[in-house]
Amino acid sequence: KIEKFINLKGLILGIVVFLLFYFSSYFQIIPILLLNIDIQKITESQTVMLSAFSNTVLLLILYFIFRKEIKKEWQKFKDKFLENIDIGIKYWLVGLAIMMISNIIINIVLNLGQAANEQAVQQMISALPWLMFINAGLIAPCTEELIFRKSFRKAFPNKWLFILMSALIFGSLHVITSMTSPIELLYIIPYGALGGAFAYMYQKTDTIFTSITMHMFHNSVLVLLSILI
Numbered sequence: 605k606i607e608k609f610i611n612l613k614g615l616i617l618g619i620v621v622f623l624l625f626y627f628s629s630y631f632q633i634i635p636i637l638l639l640n641i642d643i644q645k646i647t648e649s650q651t652v653m654l655s656a657f658s659n660t661v662l663l664l665i666l667y668f669i670f671r672k673e674i675k676k677e678w679q680k681f682k683d684k685f686l687e688n689i690d691i692g693i694k695y696w697l698v699g700l701a702i703m704m705i706s707n708i709i710i711n712i713v714l715n716l717g718q719a720a721n722e723q724a725v726q727q728m729i730s731a732l733p734w735l736m737f738i739n740a741g742l743i744a745p746c747t748e749e750l751i752f753r754k755s756f757r758k759a760f761p762n763k764w765l766f767i768l769m770s771a772l773i774f775g776s777l778h779v780i781t782s783m784t785s786p787i788e789l790l791y792i793i794p795y796g797a798l799g800g801a802f803a804y805m806y807q808k809t810d811t812i813f814t815s816i817t818m819h820m821f822h823n824s825v826l827v828l829l830s831i832l833i
Contacts, residue, residue, distance in 0.1 A: 609765050614758030617669075621755040624665060625747070631658040648731030655728070656739040659747055666750040673754075674812070681813035688809045692818040695808070699801025700822070703794040710790050724782055726830060733831040741827045745819035748774070752799060753806045753815050767803040774799030798822070 632654040636643060641650060667674065681688055729736045752774045760766040775796025779788060802815040 607761070609760065609762045611759055611761050614755075614760075618755040618759035621666065621669065621751055624662060625751045628658045628662040631661045648727055652728045652732040652735050652739065656735055656743065659739055659743045663743055663747050663750075666747060670750060670754055677811040678813055680809075680811040681817075684809070688811060688814045689817070691808050692805045692814045695801045695805040696798075696818040696822065699798040702797035702801075706794045706797065710794070714787070714790065729827060729830045733827075737824065737827045737831065741824035742820055745823055746816055749802065749806075749812055749816045749819055753803055754812050756803070757806065763807055767800050767807065770803035771796040771800030774802075 635641070635654060635657050641654075646654075725736075725740065729740075752770050756770045756773075757766050760769055772792070775792035775794075778795040779791045783789065783791075802819055805818065806812055806815045808814075
């Protein structure tokens, strides 16, 4: 019965992939040493460049791990492109609606203000806007979908457990790593809603490129708005 909910091999792979993601910032040691960067006096611009570097290295490793499945799922995405995009847009809008409503409740009713994670991202966008567009709008969605959707789906064969775990952990990591008070855990709801939507569209279309495309679109629009407004 447990195999219906958890795939042991998939879970082990998921843990390995998750640890790669969690410790990916250590890849930044390479340019820090090569460029002799003083980490005590690191600037926002250098932070953006180091983040882009570590995300790129992580993406290359993830591509190597999932390369065979990625090629198959790319073909599936192309074969039913319009259908996959239609499903992606539909569930992205559902996730976005839940995200916006929960954010309004948190910001107005509870008066928490902007999430700490959002504040950090805004500072990085101000430092190097177009590199942040590439990093947050294009690279990060690929890595996050391969980690929180691709590897999680292999670990949790049960549809609803996969969506729940994907949403919960995706939302948690967007909050816990930068929160300043326990009440900010409420931001797991809006982040998790979008993560759950990405998981559902992946489950529905059986190609990771549906969620990657919608995740890229979502992030790119937000970064562009931050740059232009």
